[in-house]
Amino acid sequence: MSSTSQTPAPAAAVTPAQPKVRRRRGIRRLNTRDRVVVALLLGIPLLLDLVFVWFPAIGTVLLSFTKWNGVGSLHTKTCQPNMPSILNNGCWYGVQNYHQAATIYPEFWPAVRHNLIWLAVFVLIATPLGMLFAVLIDRGIRGSRMYQSILFLPVMLSLALVGIIWEFMYSQNFGLINTVIGRNGNDNAIDWLGNPHLNLWAVLVEATWRQAGYVMVLYLAGLKAVDPTLREAALMDGANAWQTFWRVIFPVMRPINIVIMVVTVIESLRAFDLVYITNKGINGLELLSVLVTSNIVGETQRVGFGSALGVVLLVISLVPISIFLYQTFRREESR
Amino acid sequence: MTTDTLSRPIAEPAAGPSGPRKPKPWGQIASQVFLICASILWLLPIAFALYVAVRPYSDTRKYGYVSMPHHITFKNFSDAWTQSDMGHFFWNSVLITVPAVIIVLALASGVAFVLTRVNVKLNVALLILFTAGNLLPQQVIITPLYRIYLKIHLPGFLSGSGLMYNSLFGLVVINVAFQLGFCVFVLSNYMKSIPEEMYEAALVDGAGLWTRFWKLTLPLCRPALAALATLLTTWIYNDFFWAITLMSSGDKRPVTSALANLQGQFVSNQNLIAAAAMIAAVPTLVVYVLLQKQFIAGLSLGSSKG
Numbered sequence: 001m002s003s004t005s006q007t008p009a010p011a012a013a014v015t016p017a018q019p020k021v022r023r024r025r026g027i028r029r030l031n032t033r034d035r036v037v038v039a040l041l042l043g044i045p046l047l048l049d050l051v052f053v054w055f056p057a058i059g060t061v062l063l064s065f066t067k068w069n070g071v072g073s074l075h076t077k078t079c080q081p082n083m084p085s086i087l088n089n090g091c092w093y094g095v096q097n098y099h100q101a102a103t104i105y106p107e108f109w110p111a112v113r114h115n116l117i118w119l120a121v122f123v124l125i126a127t128p129l130g131m132l133f134a135v136l137i138d139r140g141i142r143g144s145r146m147y148q149s150i151l152f153l154p155v156m157l158s159l160a161l162v163g164i165i166w167e168f169m170y171s172q173n174f175g176l177i178n179t180v181i182g183r184n185g186n187d188n189a190i191d192w193l194g195n196p197h198l199n200l201w202a203v204l205v206e207a208t209w210r211q212a213g214y215v216m217v218l219y220l221a222g223l224k225a226v227d228p229t230l231r232e233a234a235l236m237d238g239a240n241a242w243q244t245f246w247r248v249i250f251p252v253m254r255p256i257n258i259v260i261m262v263v264t265v266i267e268s269l270r271a272f273d274l275v276y277i278t279n280k281g282i283n284g285l286e287l288l289s290v291l292v293t294s295n296i297v298g299e300t301q302r303v304g305f306g307s308a309l310g311v312v313l314l315v316i317s318l319v320p321i322s323i324f325l326y327q328t329f330r331r332e333e334s335r
Numbered sequence: 336m337t338t339d340t341l342s343r344p345i346a347e348p349a350a351g352p353s354g355p356r357k358p359k360p361w362g363q364i365a366s367q368v369f370l371i372c373a374s375i376l377w378l379l380p381i382a383f384a385l386y387v388a389v390r391p392y393s394d395t396r397k398y399g400y401v402s403m404p405h406h407i408t409f410k411n412f413s414d415a416w417t418q419s420d421m422g423h424f425f426w427n428s429v430l431i432t433v434p435a436v437i438i439v440l441a442l443a444s445g446v447a448f449v450l451t452r453v454n455v456k457l458n459v460a461l462l463i464l465f466t467a468g469n470l471l472p473q474q475v476i477i478t479p480l481y482r483i484y485l486k487i488h489l490p491g492f493l494s495g496s497g498l499m500y501n502s503l504f505g506l507v508v509i510n511v512a513f514q515l516g517f518c519v520f521v522l523s524n525y526m527k528s529i530p531e532e533m534y535e536a537a538l539v540d541g542a543g544l545w546t547r548f549w550k551l552t553l554p555l556c557r558p559a560l561a562a563l564a565t566l567l568t569t570w571i572y573n574d575f576f577w578a579i580t581l582m583s584s585g586d587k588r589p590v591t592s593a594l595a596n597l598q599g600q601f602v603s604n605q606n607l608i609a610a611a612a613m614i615a616a617v618p619t620l621v622v623y624v625l626l627q628k629q630f631i632a633g634l635s636l637g638s639s640k641g
Contacts, residue, residue: 033544037545038449038544041446042445042450044445045446045465046446048442048508048512049468049512049515052480052512053468053471053513055479056478056479056483057468057475060475060476133373137370141363141370143367150374151377153377153381153623157573158615159573160575160594160595164612165384167608168387168400169383171605176401179399184399209377217631217635221631221634259637270474276575277575289474292477295478296478297481311475313474313475314472321471324470329459
């Protein structure tokens, strides 16, 4: 959507000087009591955020260069090749985890592929569908409020529930879909959630069902905020509805488009609940998020390896996050 | 998906070159048809699960799920409730969600106030730090977080296990820490819209910083706080990932993640699973019916100012 993918953090991090627009109280002008208040109000949440979000985020990156089974301590010695793994624990492993993931870990490339398919379906189907819902509802046709409520309903449900609810649609012998298409006999029933060639697509229908409503609500909020005179002006100039949307409305909705891009990418990287509730993310439903989890809470704890997979997710997610932050806080500066 | 793509071409003209000044009637009709089809498709899975839930197992076993109802019963609901001890899991959800929502809002409004009204150095940098923290996929931080949770010891009254891991307290903490960023972002945007003159007046009256926060800013933020509370309650109640990874045993899990266990427990009686799922959906459906506007307002606050 936007080509600005270089990280904008340094530029945006500068404290804005806004003498005219809004006079904030300088911290030097506060008395002792006020300073204590500032320290408490800012300090406690900051500590919480640093300890439980940012420290683990950096920890993932560091751990990804180690070989560790979670038992014993970490040290900085380099792992010795040709040593039994029991003696080679908590050591510096370089990029070996990444190398192994890419070369000998059988689930890695399928998981990457599934995540990419997930993203593609969200970008090409779920998001446009949600936008279409929003545009149609925004035109104020009869019953639009009711449509909005219905299409929004799945957003309220947890993904775990969505997974369970859809199991009745997909059920092999009794399910609605197989019954309707007449494939509910024991020998020719379609195993929608069990067949590794089908189940990813079946689960993606569930994900789309929920995501489209989410995008719709976000987009509706954006559409409502568009200055109506813009639309009138476009109509006066003889633009049709299609042209008005793509040439006038869509460009002024740039901020919301970026929010939706972020939501779309991040949600497809986070995808976990649906596949976990369906079959714990195996047999055709491998995703990077599942692999990260199974390497740390499974029986074989490969902390370093799991972290390396987490870093892959981190690197991909930094692209949309940077674009969003740049867009949001650059405007902050110029405000 | 097939049905979505099938019905889309019908509506394409509606968004397409159909209506210049006044939308032509057939454009209207196409939109209506499309939205009616979509609405049916959107309600169908929920209605179908509900239909399975209100029928006895013997019925669906014999005739399949897609059949006329021979008996309608609410026994599945009471059986699911008692056999799986759902009341207990609901109570866990309450013990996690209520404190987490209150603490997040309290902490986030403090941060947002300081970042918008006091000229702390690195104001924007801090705002970025909080906002970005909420955007990370949970799996990016779970590996070290899991190790940290195994390392932190808690006194017995906070955690039966003596560890942060497998404790309700631990789940409250991670939900608070993770949602903090979003709330700080939304509330700071909201607080920026409060006119500076109000603070000038308060200063003239000699109000300290705490008074300006507690007596002036927070009451003005009530609409945003209400919207966020609705949103957070739903999100934290719906959380699945933290409870699955940071809790080992089934009996401390909140209801959403306990559903994973129920599936195993009721594997021979799918109707009970459907009933349990419907029961678990009740709190969010209550929010949906009563507070839908608040929920949507919360989402819009998070996106439109972005």
